[in-house]
Amino acid sequence: MHPENEPRTLRLNSYQKTALATIVATLLLVAIGGLVRAAGAGLGCPDWPRCFGSWIPPTSAEQIPPQWDASKFNVWQTWLEYSNRLVGVVIGILVIATFLRSFRYRKTIPAVFWGSLIAVILVAFQGWLGGQVVYSGLHAVVITAHMLAALALIALLVYTAFLGSAAHFALDLHESSRRKLLALGVVTLAATLVQVAIGTQVREAVDQFMKSDNPPPRAAWLASAGAIDSLHRTLALVVVGAALYLLYAAIKERAPTLLTRLAGGIALVCTLQISFGIGLAYANLPPPLQVLHLFFGTLLATLLFLFTLVVSRARSLTREAGG
Numbered sequence: 349m350h351p352e353n354e355p356r357t358l359r360l361n362s363y364q365k366t367a368l369a370t371i372v373a374t375l376l377l378v379a380i381g382g383l384v385r386a387a388g389a390g391l392g393c394p395d396w397p398r399c400f401g402s403w404i405p406p407t408s409a410e411q412i413p414p415q416w417d418a419s420k421f422n423v424w425q426t427w428l429e430y431s432n433r434l435v436g437v438v439i440g441i442l443v444i445a446t447f448l449r450s451f452r453y454r455k456t457i458p459a460v461f462w463g464s465l466i467a468v469i470l471v472a473f474q475g476w477l478g479g480q481v482v483y484s485g486l487h488a489v490v491i492t493a494h495m496l497a498a499l500a501l502i503a504l505l506v507y508t509a510f511l512g513s514a515a516h517f518a519l520d521l522h523e524s525s526r527r528k529l530l531a532l533g534v535v536t537l538a539a540t541l542v543q544v545a546i547g548t549q550v551r552e553a554v555d556q557f558m559k560s561d562n563p564p565p566r567a568a569w570l571a572s573a574g575a576i577d578s579l580h581r582t583l584a585l586v587v588v589g590a591a592l593y594l595l596y597a598a599i600k601e602r603a604p605t606l607l608t609r610l611a612g613g614i615a616l617v618c619t620l621q622i623s624f625g626i627g628l629a630y631a632n633l634p635p636p637l638q639v640l641h642l643f644f645g646t647l648l649a650t651l652l653f654l655f656t657l658v659v660s661r662a663r664s665l666t667r668e669a670g671g
């Protein structure tokens with residue numbers, strides 16, 4: 349094995365540590381956002397950025413100002429929604445810290461600096477969009493835009509962190525293996541992104557009932573998605589087939605440990621994601637699976653994006669030179 353391709357110990361500089369913490373926290377925020385939706389707490393605070401007109405939300409119905417209906421107050425929903433916003437503020441601080449620490453790359457790798465700056469703007473936009481979700485009364489299309497902006501933010505953070513951590517991901521691949529793994533990675537990523545987009549449409553169909561005051565039984569919700577639900581199930585087979593084939597190819601091509609582990613992680617996350625999807629479809633959309641399905645879908649797209657980045661930047665060896 350080439351020395352570059354052996355597993356290495358992880359020693360990170362302050363930029364890399366902050367960028368990594370920001371990515372992990374942003375993924376966590378996606379899960380918290382899913383929890384808010386699954387708990388029906390999206391309107392737990394009827395205004396934005398304050399909650400019932402206050403920076404510290406109420407804890408009992410007596411504290412609700414007269415312009416809001418105190419009978420609809422639910423302390424858990426209010427504090428869940430507000431915690432979502434507070435974690436959003438933490439992400440904002442982390443993104444700014446990542447940007448400040450990216451200054452060290454301003455001359456050497458300007459893309460890290462500029463990417464980190466765009467991430468600051470994107471996180472501010474995402475906060476504003478979160479407010480629009482509330483003011484639109486949880487409009488399905490605004491929720492989808494909010495989720496897609498979160499995916500774009502994660503992709504940007506991963507891209508800049510990757511560029512600023514090139515040494516940790518440097519590896520060698522035979523040119524033929526590189527091309528094969530890159531093509532497979534791109535195809536699997538593209539199929540996953542289409543699947544995520546279709547998934548949001550399934551969710552939009554389900555959402556009409558989640559918001560309704562007098563919804564039909566939960567078992568009937570998914571039926572309203574019709575053809576889009578069937579498409580989502582069928583494409584899941586393509587995605588899992590591609591993910592498993594990616595792992596097979598990484599092993600067969602004797603890819604470096606880092607890549608094989610990443611491909612293994614992708615195959616595992618994809619398999620879990622499908623099992624959560626099956627659980628959703630056949631057990632009447634249990635809320636915990638709604639949260640897991642959103643989180644693992646996002647994690648799958650993130651890992652696939654990282655995989656394609658690592659392969660695209662691998663140094664290529666010719667068969668002769670590599671032995």
Ligand code: HEM
Pocket residue numbers: 382495540543544545546547548550551552554555570580581584587588618621622623624625626628629633638641642645646648
């Ligand atoms: C790789 C495979 C899959 C990916 C990447 C994926 C991704 C997604 C995404 C991103 C959503 C939107 C979640 C949200 O906005 O809260 C979603 C919704 C959904 N998916 Fe999947 N999905 C996959 C497989 C499946 C399978 C196999 C099934 C069922 C057999 C399924 C059933 C559902 C259902 C029922 C929803 C609506 C959930 C809700 O309203 O909370 N998914 N999917």
